[in-house]
Amino acid sequence: MRVRAILIAIAVTVGVAIGKSSSATAASAVPPNIVFILADDLGYGDLSCFGQTKFRTPNIDRIAAEGIKLTTHYSGAAVCAPSRCALMTGLHNGHGPIRENRQWKPQVSEGQWPLPADAVVIPKLLKAMGYTTGAFGKWGLGAPASSGEPLKQGIDRFFGYNCQAVAHNFYPTQLWDNDKTIALNNPRFPAHQKLPETANIKDPATYAGFRGNQYAPDLIGEQALKFIRDNKERPFFLFYPTTVPHLALQVPEESVKPFEGKFPEEPYPGGRGYLPNRTPRATYAAMVTRMDREVGRVMDLVKELGLDDNTIFIFTSDNGPLYDQLGGTDTDFFNSAHAFRGRKGSLYEGGVRVPCVVRWKGKIAPGVESARVTGFEDWMPTLLELVGAADKTPPNVDGVSFAPTLLGKSQPPRPFLYRETPGYGGQQSVRVGDWKAVRQKLNPGPKAKLQPIATELYDLSKDPSETTDVAAQHPEVLARMVALLKEQHTKSDLFPIRALDD
DSSP, X not given: OHHHHHHHHHHHHHHHHHSOOOSTTTTOSSOOEEEEEEESSOOTTSSGGGTOOSSOOHHHHHHHHTSEEEEEEEOSSSSHHHHHHHHHXXXXXXXXXXXXXXXXXXXXXXXXXOOOTTOOOHHHHHHHTTOEEEEEEEOOSSXXXXXXXXXGTXXXXXXXESOTTGGGOSSOSEEEEXXXXXXXXXXXOOSSOBXXXXXXXXXXXXXXXXXXXXXXXXXXXXXXHHHHHHTTTSOEEEEEEOOTTOSSOOOOHXXXXXXXXXXXXXXXXXXXXXXXXXXXXXXXXXXXXXXXXXXHHHHHHHHHTTOGXXXXXXXEESSOOOOTTGGGOOHHHHTTTTTOSOOXXXXXXXXXXXXXXXXXXXXXXXXXXXXXXXEGGGHHHHHHHHTTOGGGSOTTOOOXXXXXXXXXXXXXXXXXXXEEESSTTOEEEEEETTEEEEEOOOSOOXXXXXXXOXXXXXXXXXXXXXXXXXXXXXXXXXXXXXXXXXXXXXXXXXXXXXXXXX
16 A cells, blocks of 8 residues: 555655644544445434334444434435535535426536636545546436536446436446446336336336346446545545435345335335335335445545545435335334435425434444534535644535534534525525524415415424424514524525525
C-alpha cells in the first residue's frame, strides 16, 4: 500500500509542523474512508435495530451495535431528488436548487432536473482533498449530458441508474457505466402493469414475465465492491444509493422463498401502480434482507482489506415508506413508519424521520444512542469535520456539524430544522426542540383559489404521532414558528409554492 505509506508520512510531517490539531482525524495517519449507504423509501421501523420484528437486518444492526444509532434523524425531503440535493449541497429545501422530483426534458429521454454546474457538493469537496469518489445505485440529480450528471458533480466512478423512473424496474435493459450505457440480458417490459382479469393470480407462472436474468442491485453491488478493491490504497468516498426497497416489488426467487408462507398474503394484481406480485409481503421482506446482505458484503470486504479501523460507515434512508397498498406494499403490516403520522411525500414525521446508524471503529463508541435532532443537510459539515477539513465547509450551508455528538462530546441542540415541498399539495414544516409546526395545501392547482394559510403545532415530546394540534393553546410558540417558516423560504422560479410566492 505505497500510496497510503506516502500519505502517512505527509500526515505525520504536517502534524509535527502544526503541533496540534482539533480535527477528529488528528490521531489518524490518513483521512478516513467514507461509506455512505442510502436506502430508497425505507421506513423508520424497517430495520430490526429500530423495532422491526417480522424480518431481521443483522448487518445494519451491527453498524448500530458497534457505533451510534441516531433516533431523531431527518431525510433531506419527503421524496427522492430534493432529499439527495439536501444531502449533497448542505442546503435545506427552502434554499436548495432542487426542491421536488421533476423530469429533465431537453434532448434526453431520461433523468431529473440537474444540479447546477457551480453547485458545491460533498464529492467535489472531498475530491479536492485527494479522495477518490464513487456513486453506485440511483443518482437522480441530473440527466445524462446535463450539468448534474455524476461525472460533472465530483464523482470519479459511477455505475447504476441515472433516472428515478427507469429505476422502477429492477430488471432494466441497461444501466449507466460512467457516461455510457451497457446492455443487460433482460427482456423489455414496462414497470407499471395490471394483470388481465382472466389471469390466475395464484399461479407463479403468471408473474414470470416480471423478472429478468440480471438483477440490477446485484450488479451495482459488485461494482461497489470493485471500487473499494481498486481504491484500497487511497482515501475513498463510496456513495451507495441503493434502489431498495423502492417499488416495483421485485427480487430473485431465492430471496423470497425463506419468507413464503410466513405472512398472510393476498396477491397484488396491479391497479395501484407498478408491477403485479404474487407474494407482496414476502417480496418486501426479501428485498430489505437482500439489501442487508449487500451491506454485510461491503463491511466484510473493508475488514478483509485491513481498512476497518479507518472507515466511516453510514446507513440511512432518503425518505419515509410508501403510503399503504401502493404497488402492493403493506407498510402498516410491517409497521414501517413506526408510530409516526404520514408517509412518503408528507412532512409529518412518517415522511421524513428516518433510521440512521453510524460506525467508526475506535472513534465512535459502540452501542450509543442519540436523540439529537439532525438532518441530511448536516452531513456535509459533519463529514468535513470528521476528516479534518472543517474549514472547507462552505459559509452559506444550512447544515450544522454533529461530529461532536458522534464522537461522544456534548453539543448544544440544533437551533431548528426546516423542510418544504411544492409537491403533495405544497407543505412547510419546522422543528424547534420538541415543537413542530406543519403547513399544508400551500400549492393547489394553478386555477384553484388560494386559502388562508393554517399552521398546525405539535409537541413531539407528548405527541410524537402528531395527532393533536395545540396551536391555539400556545400562541407565543406559534408566532416564533411562523416567523421561522417565513424566514427560511426563498422563492424558486423552478419550484414555486403559490401561497408563499404569490
